[in-house]
Amino acid sequence: MKNLSDYPHRQKIESYAEKYDLRLPERQQTMLMGELSGKRTGSSIEYQDRKDYVPGDDVRHIDWRAYARNDKLTIKLYREEICPTVDIIVDTSLSMAVTDAKAIRRMDLTYLFYLLSFKLHATVSMYSLANRLERIGNPFDLIQSDDHAQDDPIPLLQRSPLSKKSGIKILISDLLFPFDPAQLLATFAAADRVIIIQVLSLFEDEPDFGGEVRLQDAENGRFMDIRLDRPTLEGYKKRLNNIRNDLDRRMKATSNAFCCVRDEDALDVVMKKLYAASVVEA
Amino acid sequence: MVFSNPWGLLALISIPIIVGLHFFHSQRQVRRVGGLHLWEFAQIRIPAGRRLDRFTRSLPLLFQLLAALLASLLLAGFDIPIQSSNRHYTIILDDSISMLAGTNESSAARAVDLLSGIGSETDRFTLLTAGLRPQIIAGPFCEKSEMEAASQQWQPRDPNCDIEAAVNLASKFIASSDKILFLTDDEAPARRYTETLEIAAVGEPDDNIAIDYADRMRVSPEKDRIFVTLQTYSKLEQSAHLYGKIAGQDVFTKSITLQPGTPLSLHVDIPYLTQTVTLSTEPDALSADNTAILPPVLIKPVNVAFHALGAEQVPIAKAVRSTGYTEIVDDPEHANLVFSSDPNYPASPSNYRVCVLPAIDSQPNKNVHLAQGRDIVFDHNSPITESLPLEGVLWPLRELSAPPNSHPLLTWHNIPLLWVESQGRENARIGINLLHDRTNIFQQATWPILISALVEDCRMAIPGLSKTNYRVGEPVHIRLRPDVRDERIQILRHDDVFETYQPLPNVIPDLPLGHYTLALSSGDPLAEFSVNLFAPGESDLRTLQSNTPQVSNLVPASIRQTERNRFLYFSLLILLILFTAASWIYQDISH
Numbered sequence: 071m072k073n074l075s076d077y078p079h080r081q082k083i084e085s086y087a088e089k090y091d092l093r094l095p096e097r098q099q100t101m102l103m104g105e106l107s108g109k110r111t112g113s114s115i116e117y118q119d120r121k122d123y124v125p126g127d128d129v130r131h132i133d134w135r136a137y138a139r140n141d142k143l144t145i146k147l148y149r150e151e152i153c154p155t156v157d158i159i160v161d162t163s164l165s166m167a168v169t170d171a172k173a174i175r176r177m178d179l180t181y182l183f184y185l186l187s188f189k190l191h192a193t194v195s196m197y198s199l200a201n202r203l204e205r206i207g208n209p210f211d212l213i214q215s216d217d218h219a220q221d222d223p224i225p226l227l228q229r230s231p232l233s234k235k236s237g238i239k240i241l242i243s244d245l246l247f248p249f250d251p252a253q254l255l256a257t258f259a260a261a262d263r264v265i266i267i268q269v270l271s272l273f274e275d276e277p278d279f280g281g282e283v284r285l286q287d288a289e290n291g292r293f294m295d296i297r298l299d300r301p302t303l304e305g306y307k308k309r310l311n312n313i314r315n316d317l318d319r320r321m322k323a324t325s326n327a328f329c330c331v332r333d334e335d336a337l338d339v340v341m342k343k344l345y346a347a348s349v350v351e352a
Numbered sequence: 353m354v355f356s357n358p359w360g361l362l363a364l365i366s367i368p369i370i371v372g373l374h375f376f377h378s379q380r381q382v383r384r385v386g387g388l389h390l391w392e393f394a395q396i397r398i399p400a401g402r403r404l405d406r407f408t409r410s411l412p413l414l415f416q417l418l419a420a421l422l423a424s425l426l427l428a429g430f431d432i433p434i435q436s437s438n439r440h441y442t443i444i445l446d447d448s449i450s451m452l453a454g455t456n457e458s459s460a461a462r463a464v465d466l467l468s469g470i471g472s473e474t475d476r477f478t479l480l481t482a483g484l485r486p487q488i489i490a491g492p493f494c495e496k497s498e499m500e501a502a503s504q505q506w507q508p509r510d511p512n513c514d515i516e517a518a519v520n521l522a523s524k525f526i527a528s529s530d531k532i533l534f535l536t537d538d539e540a541p542a543r544r545y546t547e548t549l550e551i552a553a554v555g556e557p558d559d560n561i562a563i564d565y566a567d568r569m570r571v572s573p574e575k576d577r578i579f580v581t582l583q584t585y586s587k588l589e590q591s592a593h594l595y596g597k598i599a600g601q602d603v604f605t606k607s608i609t610l611q612p613g614t615p616l617s618l619h620v621d622i623p624y625l626t627q628t629v630t631l632s633t634e635p636d637a638l639s640a641d642n643t644a645i646l647p648p649v650l651i652k653p654v655n656v657a658f659h660a661l662g663a664e665q666v667p668i669a670k671a672v673r674s675t676g677y678t679e680i681v682d683d684p685e686h687a688n689l690v691f692s693s694d695p696n697y698p699a700s701p702s703n704y705r706v707c708v709l710p711a712i713d714s715q716p717n718k719n720v721h722l723a724q725g726r727d728i729v730f731d732h733n734s735p736i737t738e739s740l741p742l743e744g745v746l747w748p749l750r751e752l753s754a755p756p757n758s759h760p761l762l763t764w765h766n767i768p769l770l771w772v773e774s775q776g777r778e779n780a781r782i783g784i785n786l787l788h789d790r791t792n793i794f795q796q797a798t799w800p801i802l803i804s805a806l807v808e809d810c811r812m813a814i815p816g817l818s819k820t821n822y823r824v825g826e827p828v829h830i831r832l833r834p835d836v837r838d839e840r841i842q843i844l845r846h847d848d849v850f851e852t853y854q855p856l857p858n859v860i861p862d863l864p865l866g867h868y869t870l871a872l873s874s875g876d877p878l879a880e881f882s883v884n885l886f887a888p889g890e891s892d893l894r895t896l897q898s899n900t901p902q903v904s905n906l907v908p909a910s911i912r913q914t915e916r917n918r919f920l921y922f923s924l925l926i927l928l929i930l931f932t933a934a935s936w937i938y939q940d941i942s943h
Contacts, residue, residue: 165385168385168386246386246390283382285385286385293382296391305393
C-alpha cells in the first residue's frame with residue numbers, strides 16, 4: 071500500500087468516527103481551560119450541581135443565598151472546561167507489515183484515533199516509532215513512508231519528551247518485542263490516559279497446527295525452526311497471554327485501556343473490541 | 353534390467369516425488385512474524401554450522417530416498433538367485449484301473465509304498481499318471497512331501513494306460529540320457545520303452561470274473577431287456593451268480609458257469625421301466641469290473657409332420673413309420689421334423705430339422721440330370737450318409753448351386769444332392785435335390801435308411817442325453833433344454849455333489865466310474881446316466897507281474913536349480929523398515 075487510493079477503509083473509518091467518541095480520562099491535570107466540558111467540576115460558568123461544604127473547598131463557590139435560606143453551607147459546582155492533547159504513537163517497524171492486512175489495520179486505527187481526537191478539538195500529535203521516534207503530519211504519511219527495523223522502542227520513548235507530557239497517549243503496536251509491561255507504563259507515567267492497541271496478524275494471535283515451519287523475524291530476518299504441534303502452540307499462547315494479562319491488569323488499575331485486535335477482524339468487530347475495552351464510547 | 357518390471361518402474365517414480373515433496377515442503381513453510389522471542393522455547397535445535405545443518409536436515413530425506421529405492425527393488429523383483437544342484441526323479445504311475453486289483457493289497461498301494469522309499473527330502477520330483485491322457489499330479493520339480501501327498505490321494509481310474517503319451521510328456525522334464533521310473537502292474541506293454549523307462553512292476557497275477565459289457569433296451573412299452581456279457585479270466589471253469597438289484601433289492605439272480613476264454617452273453621427281461629438296475633457278481637480280485645449300473649432307457653420320440661407335399665408324402669410317411677419312436681402329427685409347427693416342398697417354409701423353434709424336397713414344376717426336363725449311385729460322392733463323417741447304400745439308385749436332379757454356408761452331404765459332379773444349412777444352435781434345414789417323380793429310390797433300401805438317418809439326426813438335436821450308459825473314458829454329451837441351459841447345474845455322483853457348472857458344457861470327458869444325476873441347484877433332477885468300466889483288457893489279471901527293482905539304486909538326474917535368494921530379500925526388507933523408521937525417528941529426535 072503505497073498510495074492513498076490503495077487504502078480501502080477510509081470511508082468506513084470516517085463513518086465510525088462520527089458514531090463513536092474517544093473516551094476521556096477521569097481526571098486531567100493539564101488539560102483545563104479548553105473548549106470541551108470535562109466530566110469533573112471545574113471553574114467554568116456552566117452550573118453543574120451543588121454539595122455540602124467541607125473544609126478545603128474553595129470558599130468562593132459557597133452559595134450564600136442558600137445559606138441565608140437554610141443556614142447550611144453548600145458549594146456550587148461548575149463543569150470544568152478542558153482542552154485535551156492527544157499523542158498518537160504508531161509502530162512503523164517492519165513487524166507491523168508482516169501481512170498487508172496488518173499494515174492496513176494499523177492505518178485504520180491511526181486514522182480512527184486521528185479523527186476521534188479532532189472530534190474532541192484536541193491538540194493532536196502523531197509520531198512514528200521505528201528505529202527512531204519521528205513526528206508525522208497526518209495519518210496518510212504512513213502510507214508513503216517506509217517501515218524500518220526496530221530493536222527496542224522503549225528506550226526511545228523514555229528519552230523522548232513524550233514521557234514527560236501529560237494528556238492522552240495512544241500507542242498502536244504489535245508489542246512483539248521483549249518488554250516489561252511495568253516499564254512500558256512507567257514511560258507514560260505523566261499521561262492522563264494511556265491507550266495501548268495491540269495489532270497482531272492471525273498467525274501471531276492464533277497460530278494453528280501446521281507441522282514444521284520456519285519462522286522469520288520481520289525485524290532482523292533471523293530464522294527459527296519450530297514444529298507447530300500442541301505443546302508448542304500451547305506454550306506460545308501461554309507466553310503471549312501472560313504478557314497481555316499483565317499489561318491489561320496494570321492498565322485497568324490505572325484507568326487506562328488496553329485492547330488487542332487482529333489484522334483479519336472485520337472493522338465492526340474492531341470497533342466492538344475498542345468499545346468493550348473502554349477505548350471509545352458511543 | 354530389474355526396472356523393466358512395470359511395478360518396479362512405477363515404484364521408482366516415488367523417488368523424484370519424494371524429492372519434489374521435500375523441496376516443496378521446505379519452501380512452503382516460511383512464516384514471517386513480528387518477533388521470535390515468544391517462540392524460542394520451541395526452537396528445533398540444530399547442532400552446529402551451516403554445512404552440518406544442511407546435511408542433518410537432509411538425513412531424513414536421505415533415509416526416505418533409500419527406503420523408496422529399496423521398495424522399488426523389492427517390487428521390481430530384484431534378486432541374485434541362489435544356484436543349487438539337486439537330484440530329480442521323474443516318475444510315471446500306471447493309472448489303469450487294474451492297478452486297483454489285489455487280494456490283500458492293491459497294486460496302487462504297493463506303488464505308493466514304493467514311492468515313499470525313493471529319494472530324500474532334498475530331492476525334487478515330477479509325478480505323472482499314465483491313463484487315457486497323461487497328467488502331472490505333483491510338480492514339476494516339487495518337494496518330496498508334495499509328491500507323497502499327491503500319491504496318497506491318487507486313485508487309478510482309467511480303462512487303459514497310454515504309456516507313449518505319458519513318456520512324451522515326462523521327457524520334457526528330463527535330459528536325453530536320464531531315465532524315468534514307471535510304476536505299473538504289467539511290465540509287458542512298457543518293454544519297448546526300456547531305453548527311457550526304468551520299470552517297476554508291482555502287480556500280482558490273479559483270477560478274475562468281469563462284466564465285459566451290459567446294456568438295456570426298451571423292447572416293448574411294458575418291458576426292458578438287459579444284455580450282459582461276462583467272462584472269466586482264469587485257466588479253470590468258474591461258477592458265479594449274476595445279481596440284478598433295484599434300490600438294493602434283488603429283482604433277479606442268475607447262476608452262471610463261465611468257461612475260460614469264452615465270453616458268456618445272456619439277456620434278462622424286466623418290467624421296471626423307470627428304475628435304475630444294478631448288475632453285480634461276487635467280489636473278487638478286481639471289484640470295479642463286477643458291477644454295471646443301468647439307468648432307465650432314454651426315449652426321445654420324434655414328432656414328424658408333412659407340409660405342402662404331394663404324392664411323395666406316401667413313401668416318406670412309410671419310411672418314418674418304420675423308424676422306432678416316431679409319431680406323425682398334423683400340426684407342422686409342433687413337429688420336430690418337417691418334410692416340405694416349400695423352400696420358404698417358416699420353421700418354428702420346435703422344428704429341429706426341416707427337410708425340403710423340390711416341387712415338381714411344369715418344365716420337367718429343363719436342367720435335369722440323372723445321377724447314379726456309383727457317381728455320387730458322400731460325406732463319410734456325417735451320421736446321415738456314412739452308411740447310406742447308393743448302389744443301383746437312380747437319382748434325378750436339377751442343376752443348382754448349394755446355398756451359401758451350407759454343408760453338402762451328397763454331391764454329383766459338384767451339384768449338391770443333399771445338404772445341411774445350420775440355423776441357430778441346433779435347428780437345421782436339410783435340402784434334398786431329388787426329382788421324386790422319376791426316381792427308383794423309393795423302391796430301394798436306401799430310402800428307409802436315409803429317412804431313418806434323418807429321423808435319428810433330428811432325435812440327436814432334441815435336447816437331452818443321447819444315451820444313459822457310458823464306458824469309462826467315453827465323453828458324455830449333454831444337451832440341456834433351452835430354459836435351463838444358463839442355470840447352475842450340479843453333477844451328483846452316487847448322490848454326492850461331484851461338480852458344479854454354470855453353464856454346463858456340452859461335453860464332459862473323463863468321468864470316473866459311477867452313477868450320475870444332473871440336477872438344478874434347487875435339487876430338481878434333469879437327467880441320469882452311468883459310467884461303467886467295460887474294459888476287458890483291464891480285467892485280465894493273469895499276466896500281471898511283480899518285478900520291483902532296487903529303487904534305491906536308481907540314478908536320478910542332476911538338475912541345477914535356481915532359487916530365490918531369501919536372505920537378500922529379507923535383508924532388503926529389513927533395511928527398508930530400518931530406513932523408514934530412521935527417517936521418522938531422526939525427525940522426532942531433531943525436534
